Amino acid sequence: MTHLIVLDNEAVQALSDPSHKKHVHVLSHVRLVADRKSRGLSITVVVPTTVRVEAGWDRTVPAWAFLNGLRIGDITLDGWNANIAAGIRQDARVSVADAHIGAVIQVATAWKVTVITSDPGDIRRVAAGKEVNVVTV
């Protein structure tokens, strides 16, 4: 019974840069996740690896140490998910990263999926009817 929170490129950018105008907004969500974990709730923040590519988030680069420390897990694009993402990209005409987010939403077994994004329209489109909580930054 996990609440899965997915970051898009803008959310990653905002979280990584303290001078970003949306930094505190995204940081508030991460702080809330930490607080809820402390209370024993199953809640986790993830980033699709294609979003990391788009955002330039290389985990081996010291500049990303802050995000690396925040327990934000990778969701890789394996063969199975690539097939789903390919279909989404064809149908919804979105970027590879957004198609990957769509695949994450569609195959998630979590009881709730939230996507923190700057483009709620694209996220609803790639969800293709699957229930998703969209937080706009």
Add this chain to the structure above:
Amino acid sequence: MMSVFALESRVPPTDCTTQAWYTSDMDVMQAVARINELLESDMGQTSNTSMRIPTALRDAAAIAVRELGAAPSTTVLTTAALRERLEAVVMHAVLNDHFSRYPEKRPSLGDLAVAAAELDGHPLAGEPARIRQAALEVEARHPDAEPEDVLLWAEARAVPAS
């Protein structure tokens, strides 16, 4: 910087029968990096441990597993809870380090309440100004209030008086 181990683990409690398997002068962020590394590593390797837990807690966990299906085993239940707690500890350590560098970026109670509303799909999620006002009102009387307290207050205030 103070070691995270300094508070709890450098001096073993008197009822601890296990010798410390580490000696550490790590600072907080080194400890965070090491914990993260360990949390990411192979969880297939297991160790017997002489860690002592209250008998009642052990028995309660066994009943939760057997009768309520809380987890496939008490070991799974225990390790899952420990992982969640460790992840929270790491996240808080990293966030506190960040806030020490950028104190002006520490979210206010209003910020956290807005985030809580958004994460929970709360009916007031689209009204951040109302939530922030409620946070100011709650915080004035209850400095230790939680974001969920603010949402409850904001919701109560939003209900028209009959």
